[in-house]
Amino acid sequence: MNCARLAVLLTCYNRKSKTLDCLQRLFNQDFTSEVSLDVYLVDDGSTDGTADAIRQTYPQVKIFSGTGSLFWNGGMRYAFEEALKGDYDYYVWLNDDTMLYPNALAALLETSAQLAAKGEDKAIVAGSTQDPDTQEFTYGGIKQHGPLFPPFKVRSIEPTDTPQKCDAMCGNIVLIPRSVVQRVGNLDPQLTHYAGDWDYGLRAKQEGCTVWIAPGYQGTCPRNPTPEPGSVPKLEEGLKKMGQPKGLALQDVTLQSFDEWKIIMKRHGGLLWPIFWLLPYRRLLPTMLFRNPKKA
Structure with a gap:
């Protein structure tokens, strides 16, 4: 069997401890087949020594510097752009606050292979995350309510023991095969931070691709805090x-x-x-x- 070449894309800003923990779990992944990992990380102007710590601990990581104005979509787009030069079999989005379970990437690759065998050879496969303390679902696949609802009026799809088809996905853990990238390309340069991941999934559907979530959970990530009810600024x-x-x-x-x-x-x-x-x-x-x- 040929070795699957994966480019893992991350962007970070002033979360040195989390970023290092995330990379440790990434490099400790268990695979059932031959896989090579190249990591493309954009450090968007961190002042806490993140880039130096990564160079010392994981010298194999390809680090690119931002100015602090890239945010999630801009940073991931930069990493994606650099990785595209390598023409990989798969591109993996990974948030640095997401802690992968040991078999996370193997599960995404296995799901991708199962879908391809059924004719779904242009399928994005997203992973699902749960809260590290409560074990409750936090991020993963999303399903739209219908054409008469706003496109981002959605419900989350919690994982089961089989792959499930979605409309889009959160960008915490996402496996994108070359066949999808050839149709959809990179993240949208007009977007800075919010909704770039959802937009990519919806654009993929418009290009004849599909979006799925893998069975089970692939890691932990706490949900972003929300303001208190009624807390409206001036x-x-x-x-x-x-x-x-x-x-x-x-x-x-x-x-x-x-x-x-x-x-x-x-x-x-x-x-x-x-x-x-x-x-x-x-x-x-x-x-x-x-x-x-x-x-x-």
Whole structure:
């Protein structure tokens, strides 16, 4: 059997301990067949010595430097761009706060092979994560509610003992075969941080590819914290955060810049995209305006 060549893509910023733990679990993976791993990591301007620590501990990692303005989508795109020069069999997205189980990548590769044997030879395979303390599902595959709902009105798909078809995926652990990359290419350069992973999955479907989750869990990753109910900032502060790469996180939605959200909705929202584009902002503006009445 030929050796499968994998390029593993990461981006990091000031999480030295987590990044090193993540890499340790990556290099300790158990495989049932011949696999080679090349790791492409973008350090986006860390000031905590992350890059130096990686060079000392894992000199085989290919490190690329950012300026601190790349964030998730930009950093992963940079790593992806460099890895594409190697024409690998598979490209693996991996978040540095995701701790892989020993057989995680083997499970993704096995699922990919099973799907290919059934004719699904252009299939993205995502892994699912669970909270390290509660063991509850955190990230993985997502399913859209339907064409009359906003494209990001979704439900999570918890893993079972068989592969499950999805519409898109969170980018924590994702296996992308060369056949998909040849159709979809890289992450979108117009996006900075939020929704680049979901957008990639939806674009893959538009190009005739499919998205699946592998059976079982492949690692742990705690869910990102959400603001307290009713914690709405003042108008000026809210608009400022909306214009930043990570957006404004509310309890059940993250509001992005108007421009980036418009790109996503126009691409995936169909004829109703203008409504879907403006719909999320209704959660914020009336409340903030009420809390900031004009002075007489």
